[in-house]
Amino acid sequence: MAATHKVAQDTANGAAGNDFSIIRLLLEGRAFFSLIAIVLVFSLLSPVYFSTGNFLIMASHVAIYGLLAIGMLLVILTGGIDLSVGSTLGLCGVVAGALMQGVSLDAFGSVFYPSVWVVVVLTCALGAFVGAVNGVLIAYFKVPAFVATLGILYVARGVALLLTDGLTYNNLAGAPELGNTGFDWLGFNQFLGVPIGVLALIIVALIANVLLNRTALGRWVYSTGGNARAAELSGVPVKYTTITVYVLSGVCAAIAGLVLSSQLTSAGPTAGNTYELTSIAAVVVGGAALTGGRGNVRGTLLGAFVIGFLSDGLVIIGVSAYWQTVFTGAVIVFAVLLNSIQYSHRPKPSATAAAAAPSIPRKEPAS
Amino acid sequence: MSVASTAPGASVEPVEPVEPLEPVLSARNIAKHFGSVRALNGVNFDVHRGQVTTLFGENGAGKSTLMKILSGVYKPTSGEILLDGRPVSFDSVTEARDRGISIIHQELSLAPNLSVRDNIFMGREIRTPIGIDFAQEARLTRALMAELEEDIDPLTLVEDLRLGQQQIVEIARALSVKSRILIMDEPTSALSASEVEALFKVIRDLTSRGVSIVYISHHLEEALQITDHAVVLRDGNMTARAPRADIDLEWIVRNMVGDNFDLGRPPGGYDFGEVALSIEDAVVTEVSGANVVDHLSLSVRAGEIVCIYGLMGAGRTELLEAVAGRGELVNGRVLLEGKDMAGLTIAERIACGLALVPEDRQRDGLVQTMSVGQNLSLASIRAFVKRIFTSRQRERELVDESIRRVTIKTSGGSAAIGSLSGGNQQKVVIGKMLATHPKVLLLDEPSRGIDIGAKAEVFRLVAEGARQGLAVVFSTSEVGECLSVAHRVVVMRRGRIAAEFGADASKEKIMAVSGEAVVA
Numbered sequence: 095m096a097a098t099h100k101v102a103q104d105t106a107n108g109a110a111g112n113d114f115s116i117i118r119l120l121l122e123g124r125a126f127f128s129l130i131a132i133v134l135v136f137s138l139l140s141p142v143y144f145s146t147g148n149f150l151i152m153a154s155h156v157a158i159y160g161l162l163a164i165g166m167l168l169v170i171l172t173g174g175i176d177l178s179v180g181s182t183l184g185l186c187g188v189v190a191g192a193l194m195q196g197v198s199l200d201a202f203g204s205v206f207y208p209s210v211w212v213v214v215v216l217t218c219a220l221g222a223f224v225g226a227v228n229g230v231l232i233a234y235f236k237v238p239a240f241v242a243t244l245g246i247l248y249v250a251r252g253v254a255l256l257l258t259d260g261l262t263y264n265n266l267a268g269a270p271e272l273g274n275t276g277f278d279w280l281g282f283n284q285f286l287g288v289p290i291g292v293l294a295l296i297i298v299a300l301i302a303n304v305l306l307n308r309t310a311l312g313r314w315v316y317s318t319g320g321n322a323r324a325a326e327l328s329g330v331p332v333k334y335t336t337i338t339v340y341v342l343s344g345v346c347a348a349i350a351g352l353v354l355s356s357q358l359t360s361a362g363p364t365a366g367n368t369y370e371l372t373s374i375a376a377v378v379v380g381g382a383a384l385t386g387g388r389g390n391v392r393g394t395l396l397g398a399f400v401i402g403f404l405s406d407g408l409v410i411i412g413v414s415a416y417w418q419t420v421f422t423g424a425v426i427v428f429a430v431l432l433n434s435i436q437y438s439h440r441p442k443p444s445a446t447a448a449a450a451a452p453s454i455p456r457k458e459p460a461s
Numbered sequence: 462m463s464v465a466s467t468a469p470g471a472s473v474e475p476v477e478p479v480e481p482l483e484p485v486l487s488a489r490n491i492a493k494h495f496g497s498v499r500a501l502n503g504v505n506f507d508v509h510r511g512q513v514t515t516l517f518g519e520n521g522a523g524k525s526t527l528m529k530i531l532s533g534v535y536k537p538t539s540g541e542i543l544l545d546g547r548p549v550s551f552d553s554v555t556e557a558r559d560r561g562i563s564i565i566h567q568e569l570s571l572a573p574n575l576s577v578r579d580n581i582f583m584g585r586e587i588r589t590p591i592g593i594d595f596a597q598e599a600r601l602t603r604a605l606m607a608e609l610e611e612d613i614d615p616l617t618l619v620e621d622l623r624l625g626q627q628q629i630v631e632i633a634r635a636l637s638v639k640s641r642i643l644i645m646d647e648p649t650s651a652l653s654a655s656e657v658e659a660l661f662k663v664i665r666d667l668t669s670r671g672v673s674i675v676y677i678s679h680h681l682e683e684a685l686q687i688t689d690h691a692v693v694l695r696d697g698n699m700t701a702r703a704p705r706a707d708i709d710l711e712w713i714v715r716n717m718v719g720d721n722f723d724l725g726r727p728p729g730g731y732d733f734g735e736v737a738l739s740i741e742d743a744v745v746t747e748v749s750g751a752n753v754v755d756h757l758s759l760s761v762r763a764g765e766i767v768c769i770y771g772l773m774g775a776g777r778t779e780l781l782e783a784v785a786g787r788g789e790l791v792n793g794r795v796l797l798e799g800k801d802m803a804g805l806t807i808a809e810r811i812a813c814g815l816a817l818v819p820e821d822r823q824r825d826g827l828v829q830t831m832s833v834g835q836n837l838s839l840a841s842i843r844a845f846v847k848r849i850f851t852s853r854q855r856e857r858e859l860v861d862e863s864i865r866r867v868t869i870k871t872s873g874g875s876a877a878i879g880s881l882s883g884g885n886q887q888k889v890v891i892g893k894m895l896a897t898h899p900k901v902l903l904l905d906e907p908s909r910g911i912d913i914g915a916k917a918e919v920f921r922l923v924a925e926g927a928r929q930g931l932a933v934v935f936s937t938s939e940v941g942e943c944l945s946v947a948h949r950v951v952v953m954r955r956g957r958i959a960a961e962f963g964a965d966a967s968k969e970k971i972m973a974v975s976g977e978a979v980v981a
Contacts, residue, residue, distance in 0.1 A: 308850045310842045317839055320828035327787065327817060327825055328840040328893060329808035387830030 121436050124429075125380050125396035132400060136407035143410055150289060154357060156402035157291035158183075158350050160395060162373035163380075164295075164302045165346030167394040168339040170377050171306070173319040173386025174232060174239035176340060179347040179373060181250035182224045183366030186351035188254045190217045191263030191361025194277055207272040210279075218348045224250055225344025229337030247370070254363035262362035266355060280356035291353040295395075298346060303391040315339060319386025375422070376401050379429040383437060401425070483546065485510045485673050486531065486562070486642055491540035493526050500526040503540065504699045506692045508642060513664065513674040515684045517713050518694035519939050524677050527694070528644050531675065532564035533557030563635035567647040569627050573620035578602045580619055581634045605633040609663055625656030632663060636672075643667065644675040649683060650774065661687050679772060679938075681713055681972075693717055711969075718941055718968055725917070727766055727948045727964075728924040734763030735798070737932035738784075738815070738901040742793035745779045745956075753779040755956035756793070761901065761932045766923060768947030769936040771975055776956040777936040778820055781903045785817035786810045797901060811840060814900035818890050818907060820936075826890035827878055834860035834874025836889050841896045859896060867892035867922055884915020891922060902926060904935035908942060920946045940968045 120127060137144035162179045169176040193213045196205040208216070224246060231242040268274035283290050306312035314335040317325035326332045347366075355361035380397030382389025404425060408418045484507035493501040501523045508514050516524045529535045531542065533551030541548045544560060551557040554564070571580045578598050587594045587601075602615035611629045619627055628648055635643050649657045664674055664687055678684040691708050693701040693716040701716040739760035747753045753776045761767050769777050782788040784795050786807040795802040797815050805813070819825035827836055837860050838845065845855035860874040867888045871881055878886065887907065894902060904923070908916045923933050923946065937943060943950040943966065950962040952974040960974040 304850075310846050310849075310851065313835065313839065313842050313851070316831060316835070317828045320830035321824075323825045324819075324828050325839070326807060327785070327819055329811040329897070330839065331806070331808055383830075387828065 152406045157295040160295040160398035161350035163376035165343030166373045177243040178246040180366040180369035181247045182347035183351040185250045185254040186348040187355035187361040207274045210276040221344040221348025225341040229340035233333040233336040375426045487543040511671045512689040514690040515676040515688035522694040523697040561641035563640035564644040578615035737763045739796045744792035766933040768943040771953035775953040816894035816899035818904040820905035837863045863892040884911035901932045
């Protein structure tokens, strides 16, 4: 047994070798180390960066990206992509805003003001619905994820603009006599000093983490992304898994929409524009593979913090908005570069299979 | 031995000197090792000018490896290649092609969405300062087609051509780079009889013009019609080499199969149980509407091992996938212990006790991003889920038990799947399906691409399962496996059962029925 153990170890280390263990450590913990580096650098450059107040503000920003990124992670793990999350966020915010203005029921000739909890539930249901449309298009109608969610990106944004006629709902506070106060609680209140938005992110992240690691669905998600054909032949309900991850991504977008409109105390139809790209970036910086099957919640959270802390830091030290875009883009490209280095250092199935049993028999005619 | 024989039926044999010809291309002591696996051991053979040399051998004998070495895909571990008597070494396929060696793979490497002209000049377009000289390309294409006596318009899209014509396009492409040596890997496997005839005519035409052909085919009879020399490989060793005049079918089979290795005998000493799987009048159609599986019926009893033998395209994979729920059954039904499987998903069939070990383990069997343990437990997740959470404890027990049972050589369940050898990866796929406690296990080419030791272990697992009442159906294209593993051999040909053999089967009989060796 000891011998076989060693053989397997040697194969695993074959490409990288033991001499590079520090490099490997840096490589595997790169999101964590870059977060530390970002905090250190900006703390030196600006006296206000390293303060509780600033961290809370930055964390509130990160909460939005983070919520979207957790949903995006689930989708990316199955080998898909969800471009519609930014629009879904906007649509859900607008619908929440509209509900806060009251729903006029013509049949009764009166206006109904749902309480905030009802608004939250309805909004999440809307996010789930948008996700379900994505999922069904992809799983049953075989529309490529990129195209399906791109289409829904436009549709959701268009519907949000139609609903509001391009205007923004500014009065989200509700009125005590209508019994619908408390919407700004999500964006402004704190629990034990932590903003509610950040708490929402933490809770969603914990749920996603348990889901991925300790439930059958989590295993299905990883296997679908790793090799959908093999997963299907092993009895994994690939279609169900696909739809579920898009639904969950939609719900995450809805929560993010609620938190964002609460933070801004306004719900505009253009909210969340291009946020899908930021959340994809967070997932990628967190070490997940866009090809599916690789990635985890911890990395994605770190990725969201890296991107959030970096862009806020650039704002604080007064770098122009144009340069911020350049920096963020460079970080993303660099992260993907490191991802491909990391994954190429693992024993590749194809390469090892070729070494162990030459790939000829695979190409060999089966007759 | 020294006199080159004439190709049978080559009435247009040109004025070639019938003398000992200097070989154009020679392989001297070629060996190729992949890690610890020796794919080739000291192979020698010559390719003579204007003649057809055929390589015979079973799957995994090393034919493809040898071809890949000759065409510059691989570099030999040792030995040398002589081109016109001078040692050469190719770093790439392009380099080999520039020296006049082209290979036509079994899976054609044409772009179906492009025209014949564009395919022939792909990657070496005739350029002018303002773009591609399409007129000149078309002219040359037309000339090539005329040379091959094939009436194909240069602007036809390749996807609109019949397979045989596509092959002609591949040959034209090879000729357009002035290839002197053409390697053809299973060129006839997907062709109709008349297309084979046309191809042979082209081959004879080519050889009469001095082009040398290296030919690989599993259709022994067919290959004998065209070849001038035969080289037989077995397990990476060259077992025999002779000109056409000195050989016959029996000689090839004897040298190909050998009789020194025996996988053992089918498990015995017990009675079969009830019928576990019964396939009734199954029909599977492919996209074109043709029946890949054609009204086939088969029943297997508990404890019985049935082998489906057949050539590529006989419909074995399609049959097994349809039974497992992957493909659609157009007609007929599948009964598992009397229960109709119609409308059940793959997952539901697995739950009922019907499991498939797919043919291509990389593509269909393994999730490469997951560990050995996660792969082993993938099909039986429900067995270790408590309420909604997976139980790590139970999963570890399941994985450890599987590793022990199917004897996977690994450091443990958390090892990367890519760290295993091909044989052990195959055992992971089998172990994964065995963990679902199936009643019927289907294995599609379980011995494909694994070494002989692993093969023996895989079939030991199959025999062990059968002894405990598992009904096993496995497909193979290695005739030796049928006899030493299965209680019953079913030969499939063109979607139908061509014959069934019990214990009295012989290699020759099986191969004859499959259409591989049509003994007159």
